[in-house]
Amino acid sequence: MKLILFLTVLPALGAACPFNGFxxxxxxxxxxxxxxxxxxxxxxxxxxxxxxxxxxxxxxxxxxxxxxxxxxxxxxxxxxxxxxxxxxxxxxxxxxxxxxxxxxxxxxxxxxxxxxxxxxxxxxxxxxxxxxxxxxxxxxxxxxxxxxxKTRSASPCDSYDEVETVGQTKTCYNLYKATSGWENADAMCTLDFAHLAVIHDQTLNDFIRRTSVSAGLMDGIHIGIQLDRPSGNFSWVDGTDVDYTNFQTGLSTSAASVCGYMDTKSSSGQWGLTNCETIPLPFICTKPAFYVSNPHPAGCPVKTQYAPGDDVYSPSYPGAPGEGICDYLLLEADPNKRVKLEVTFLESNACCDTLTIYDGLSGSTVLTTVSGWHPDPFDIIANSNAVRLHWNASSGVHVRGFHVKMLNSVRK
Incomplete structure (x- = not known):
């Protein structure tokens, strides 16, 4: 992996397996x-x-x-x-x-x-x-x-390169010189859990323009912004806020031109709109670089009861948790509400390590049992104001464990 700017070495949260069902x-x-x-x-x-x-x-x-x-x-x-x-x-x-x-x-x-x-x-x-x-x-x-x-790189960017932008945030990127339509290009990015370039500051915009020009791509590249013509609102393909734009004056008024591209010939890398299907261009995929700066201690946590807004981690996260059994209680104080949680990340050995989520303060009602690799977050809503997590790792080696976030509860 090529490092663009100097980075402090921190434990990284990267995907372990390639996609396609592994x-x-x-x-x-x-x-x-x-x-x-x-x-x-x-x-x-x-x-x-x-x-x-x-x-x-x-x-x-x-x-x-x-x-x-x-x-x-x-x-x-x-x-x-x-x-x-x-x-x-x-x-x-x-x-x-x-x-x-x-x-x-x-x-x-x-x-x-x-x-x-x-x-x-x-x-x-x-x-x-x-x-x-x-x-x-x-x-x-x-x-x-x-x-x-092959196990994928432990780098926060996997096979992508990395660039540091405003506020010492980090973005992973990969440049594709082969041309494709906008929609197909974004679909190719999603194979790597990325999207067409999402740009939130001038630093990243300038970097993408320089990178494209250095690669000889002078006819523009696709980026991941879209226009909703009826409302006139723009949106990024990853759903993040549109807090920075660099559109050229006199945008196309064609009803078919709603997908973004960067004019790499312009010195400031201004953006225009093009047809989503019929205009082939090179493209850049981006995704956030995930770091965890404070690894969690080994063994079950001292804290065993959690409230909305809290994060719950396996032992040593994002390091290997090792063998062990840990129990966690996620409790909403209002008995008229139901617990809602997000399994943000889970990586365990399917042979031997499981996270079981129980409904209620006691009993054996199982909401779900998960194991293996789940890089995509998913939500679970309980039937009561309490949820119990039971982490049972008979192996716990060479995997990162789990991260669960307790979200705002919902009314019964």
């Missing part, structure tokens, strides 16, 4: 499961290779220890069975994994040997957790495709 299953590693009836090895391998965009890579999974082997069993969606092809092969002398490492651990169902006669054999994980050999890679009993992807 989640943290075990040991902070990223996997995805798809069910297919009687899937051959060649199709499984191809599915994994095509599973991840950009610079990330995916392949059939590796299992390095007996604990990994057992945790895979726990992580699989059991309604589809347990069988899947492994990224294991024989090079004529030794067993190796798809990532190139030697297989020092195996769990074969038989006395399989790696010889020159076995170089084309394939291997799959069976319903009994044992590994089976296949001479042709077409065993009808294999009915899942499990892919493993």
């Amino acid at each position: 989640e943290t299953w075990l040991d902070g590693r990223c996997f995805r499961q798809n069910y297919q009836t009687s899937v051959p090895y060649s199709e499984s391998s191809y599915t994994c290779r095509e599973a991840v965009f950009s610079s990330n890579e995916a392949h059939l999974p590796s299992i390095f220890t007996q604990l990994d082997n057992d945790q895979f069993y726990l992580s699989l969606d059991h309604q589809f069975g347990y069988t899947f092809w492994l990224g294991l092969s024989c090079d004529g002398e030794k067993f190796v994994w798809a990532d190139g490492s030697e297989a020092n651990y195996t769990n074969f169902a038989g006395d399989y040997k790696c010889t020159k006669a076995a170089v084309d054999f394939k291997y799959y994980y069976g319903n009994d957790k044992l590994w089976y050999e296949s001479a042709n890679g077409k065993d009808s009993g294999v009915n899942n495709v499990v892919c493993e992807a």
